[in-house]
Amino acid sequence: MHTMRDFGILYGDEVKQAFKSKKIIVLLAVYLAVLFAGIKLGNLFEPFGSYLALPELPLAFYAVVLLSLILLPILIIVVSYDSIAGELATGSMKYLAYRTSRQTIFLAKYAALLTIISVPTLLFLVGGIFSADPIPWITVLSYALYLLVYAAAFLSLAFLFSVLFKKPQRTLYISLLALIILVILRFTSPYYLSLFWYAHLTPVYLGLTLFALGYGILGLILFWRTDIL
Amino acid sequence: MIVEARSITKRFGKFTAVDNLSFTIKEGSITGLIGPNGAGKTTTMGMLTGLIKPSAGEVLVLGKKPEAANKDIGFLPQDAQLHPQRTALDHLTLYGKLKGYTKTEAKEEGKKLLQLFKLQDRKTGQLSHGQRKIVGIAQAILGTPRLIILDEPTAGLDPGMAHHLKQQLLQLRKKATLFISSHNLAELEQLCDEVIIMQEGKLIVQEKLKTFLQQQNSVAITLEQAAGSFVSILKTLKDATVASEANTLTITFSDKDKTPEVIAILVKNKARIRSVHQASLEDSVVKLVHKP
Numbered sequence: 001m002h003t004m005r006d007f008g009i010l011y012g013d014e015v016k017q018a019f020k021s022k023k024i025i026v027l028l029a030v031y032l033a034v035l036f037a038g039i040k041l042g043n044l045f046e047p048f049g050s051y052l053a054l055p056e057l058p059l060a061f062y063a064v065v066l067l068s069l070i071l072l073p074i075l076i077i078v079v080s081y082d083s084i085a086g087e088l089a090t091g092s093m094k095y096l097a098y099r100t101s102r103q104t105i106f107l108a109k110y111a112a113l114l115t116i117i118s119v120p121t122l123l124f125l126v127g128g129i130f131s132a133d134p135i136p137w138i139t140v141l142s143y144a145l146y147l148l149v150y151a152a153a154f155l156s157l158a159f160l161f162s163v164l165f166k167k168p169q170r171t172l173y174i175s176l177l178a179l180i181i182l183v184i185l186r187f188t189s190p191y192y193l194s195l196f197w198y199a200h201l202t203p204v205y206l207g208l209t210l211f212a213l214g215y216g217i218l219g220l221i222l223f224w225r226t227d228i229l
Numbered sequence: 230m231i232v233e234a235r236s237i238t239k240r241f242g243k244f245t246a247v248d249n250l251s252f253t254i255k256e257g258s259i260t261g262l263i264g265p266n267g268a269g270k271t272t273t274m275g276m277l278t279g280l281i282k283p284s285a286g287e288v289l290v291l292g293k294k295p296e297a298a299n300k301d302i303g304f305l306p307q308d309a310q311l312h313p314q315r316t317a318l319d320h321l322t323l324y325g326k327l328k329g330y331t332k333t334e335a336k337e338e339g340k341k342l343l344q345l346f347k348l349q350d351r352k353t354g355q356l357s358h359g360q361r362k363i364v365g366i367a368q369a370i371l372g373t374p375r376l377i378i379l380d381e382p383t384a385g386l387d388p389g390m391a392h393h394l395k396q397q398l399l400q401l402r403k404k405a406t407l408f409i410s411s412h413n414l415a416e417l418e419q420l421c422d423e424v425i426i427m428q429e430g431k432l433i434v435q436e437k438l439k440t441f442l443q444q445q446n447s448v449a450i451t452l453e454q455a456a457g458s459f460v461s462i463l464k465t466l467k468d469a470t471v472a473s474e475a476n477t478l479t480i481t482f483s484d485k486d487k488t489p490e491v492i493a494i495l496v497k498n499k500a501r502i503r504s505v506h507q508a509s510l511e512d513s514v515v516k517l518v519h520k521p
């Protein structure tokens with residue numbers, strides 16, 4: 001089938017274009033700077049770590065995880081809102097969509113953005129294995145997986161909105177609004193109302209994976225049925 | 230048949246843009262798609278390329294769903310921007326790779342096309358409207374797909390480029406089937422061997438161009454003087470309707486061709502005849518779909 005080959009071509013192209021995009025470069029740079037600052041602060045507070053009742057992991061490591069949990073949703077929305085909606089609005093999607101399947105386009109864009117967004121965090125986490133105060137690789141792996149599925153869940157939601165609203169500006173505003181509502185619900189509602197209810201599922205991965213797959217598949221089906229006008 | 234459209238309908242909400250349309254395209258032909266603005270040409274082409282899903286009916290390209298035949302289709306969409314930050318060659322290289330070329334081959338093919346159309350390899354955001362159109366045409370004919378669909382390819386091109394493109398399309402007919410929509414009917418008349426005419430979403434004609442023109446049973450007579458005053462003189466003819474525009478009289482016979490009789494009457498009335506020819510595609514289409 002052409003599918004795998006086309007996927008590879010589009011994936012490579014999307015990653016390359018992302019690194020040519022000023023917006024994405026600036027956002028990634030800011031994100032990296034914040035993670036760095038988090039590590040420094042974590043190290044600074046390390047002497048008081050025992051008061052925080054955390055397992056025996058350096059605070060710097062927690063800082064990376066915590067900051068990623070906070071920043072990734074925003075980063076994902078701002079990086080991905082025009083990935084599909086932008087091409088639908090300008091019509092450039094037509095040139096791709098008559099050449100290859102909708103699934104291939106959707107998945108290649110998805111995979112490329114997931115790569116770009118999650119690689120910095122993953123690098124930092126893996127760095128923990130080799131730090132002065134080494135972290136067991138199994139711990140690193142479980143946190144890395146967790147953050148990857150976490151990012152995938154938000155990316156799926158962003159793609160769903162992108163296909164649903166078709167115009168980049170509208171997608172951006174609605175995604176940000178949805179994020180604010182999610183955060184408010186997280187802290188105010190009974191868990192079953194909050195779209196963060198995955199936090200109450202055990203294991204937590206399962207809930208997140210369901211979210212990532214659910215939103216993702218819904219977005220894909222919608223995209224597959226969309227008229228590209 | 231390289232394309233078979235079977236009773237395709239497309240509705241946008243309550244509005245029916247394409248209405249129960251059936252037609253076929255012969256492999257190796259150049260088929261023109263004609264119709265006034267809003268007739269449904271662009272929507273029809275969208276359904277042929279899998280970009281638009283029919284509300285009813287089905288399209289077969291090479292016996293398959295358009296999505297399954299996508300490697301055999303080249304398409305110039307009507308209004309579709311290119312990525313402004315990418316150069317003409319970037320576009321052609323990417324699309325060439327999706328066509329099955331290696332990166333090196335795709336670049337080579339892209340460069341050939343740039344040369345063929347005398348295009349500079351600049352960011353498409355910095356090209357003129359016409360130059361961007363050429364990039365769009367280049368990606369459609371890249372790798373000579375078996376079916377090439379062009380939605381108003383010459384709209385916005387300068388006459389020199391439009392002429393050059395016509396030559397290229399005639400070259401392509403040996404290897405590909407072309408389906409072209411255009412409002413430039415003089416150009417289509419030179420290119421096409423088949424015509425499909427649509428109006429308000431419906432098919433009104435599918436015919437060999439030659440047959441269609443003969444069926445019109447019309448003659449256009451161009452004079453050296455204004456033609457208007459001869460309309461009433463020719464009213465005496467039976468089974469014929471006469472119209473005039475500037476120096477040209479268009480006479481349509483509802484029965485037998487009576488051109489010699491018409492010429493005799495005109496000469497007797499001191500008309501100075503410059504040319505007599507079969508009514509053009511433009512004359513015929515105007516009469517058929519744009520009549521008041």
Ligand SMILES: Nc1ncnc2c1ncn2[C@@H]1O[C@H](COP(=O)(O)OP(=O)(O)O)[C@@H](O)[C@H]1O
Nearest residue numbers: 229241246264265266267268269270271272273
């Ligand atoms: N997305 C859409 N929503 C509603 N109506 C549409 C849409 N696209 C096209 N139409 C309508 O469908 C008709 C056919 O349009 P189109 O296929 O572009 O015609 P043509 O290409 O022959 O000029 C027009 O009346 C147009 O207004």
Ligand SMILES: [Mg+2]
Nearest residue numbers: 270271272307
């Ligand atoms: Mg059109």
